[in-house]
Amino acid sequence: MSAAGEPPEGAAPPLTGRVAVVTGGASGLGRATALTLAAAGAQVVVADVDTAGGAETAERAGAGGHFLACDVSDPDANRALVEFAVERCGGVDLAVLNAGVATGCGIGEDFDLARYRRAMGVNLDGVVFGTHAVLPALRARGGGAIVATASLAGLTAVPFDPLYAANKHAVVGLARSLGPALAPEGIRFNAVCPGFAESRIIEPIRGLLAGQGVEIIPAETVAETVLRIATGGGSGECWFIQPGREPEPFRFRNVPGPGPGPGGRAAEPGG
Numbered sequence: 544m545s546a547a548g549e550p551p552e553g554a555a556p557p558l559t560g561r562v563a564v565v566t567g568g569a570s571g572l573g574r575a576t577a578l579t580l581a582a583a584g585a586q587v588v589v590a591d592v593d594t595a596g597g598a599e600t601a602e603r604a605g606a607g608g609h610f611l612a613c614d615v616s617d618p619d620a621n622r623a624l625v626e627f628a629v630e631r632c633g634g635v636d637l638a639v640l641n642a643g644v645a646t647g648c649g650i651g652e653d654f655d656l657a658r659y660r661r662a663m664g665v666n667l668d669g670v671v672f673g674t675h676a677v678l679p680a681l682r683a684r685g686g687g688a689i690v691a692t693a694s695l696a697g698l699t700a701v702p703f704d705p706l707y708a709a710n711k712h713a714v715v716g717l718a719r720s721l722g723p724a725l726a727p728e729g730i731r732f733n734a735v736c737p738g739f740a741e742s743r744i745i746e747p748i749r750g751l752l753a754g755q756g757v758e759i760i761p762a763e764t765v766a767e768t769v770l771r772i773a774t775g776g777g778s779g780e781c782w783f784i785q786p787g788r789e790p791e792p793f794r795f796r797n798v799p800g801p802g803p804g805p806g807g808r809a810a811e812p813g814g
Contacts (some may be wrong), residue, residue: 558585558636562585565577565589566624568610569595572737574596576762588610597611616668628680634683637688688732689732717732718734733781737765
């Protein structure tokens with residue numbers, strides 16, 4: 544790949560012959576990712592509850608674009624999505640589990656159970672159910688890649704939206720844990736963690752962000768990072784994206800080990 548993200552002259556695009564599934568593909572990060580993967584040579588199956596937007600993305604993806612309405616918070620809908628991709632395209636090599644929604648409530652007096660369940664259902668269950676559904680298809684191809692959309696909110700404290708931070712931290716934990724667990728099978732699981740990026744989620748706070756001088760990350764920047772992750776060799780990584788910085792895997796600190804036991808000796812396991 545060149546610095547501009549293009550393959551060397553005369554080389555096939557990096558995803559030629561591959562099939563990708565992108566959830567939340569009707570707009571924002573999902574749409575940009577679907578179009579970027581299509582430009583890289585993949586057939587792309589776009590999934591979203593927004594049928595008009597999703598169908599438009601699939602059309603813009605060209606002859607290899609397909610659309611299926613899908614609520615990722617429903618396990619059966621995820622299974623149907625994978626079955627559709629296998630029947631229509633012959634298999635799945637890459638799943639971008641991107642669908643996400645804003646929480647819409649806090650944890651105090653403004654707590655709303657339905658909104659909480661919806662946010663957790665899309666932002667966390669959608670990744671878990673999507674992974675569960677796609678693993679057999681990836682194994683059938685001899686391996687592949689999963690990229691989950693987390694957030695910078697999954698790497699740091701977010702006092703103004705702790706519930707969103709909770710589900711994004713969960714996605715980060717899933718990526719860090721499943722990455723090494725699936726790697727021996729040739730399946731790489733990673734997460735992308737953008738800051739404030741161009742998407743529907745920021746619409747309610749766009750004015751506030753502008754007033755504070757916060758730079759919005761273009762959706763295409765996130766999409767290009769997803770392509771880098773999908774075609775790279777890492778697993779269990781969580782790539783941060785911030786304005787003015789080169790995206791890269793976040794460096795987590797190791798947790799402290801056991802302290803010394805009685806008398807200054809190291810504690811025995813289980814002691």
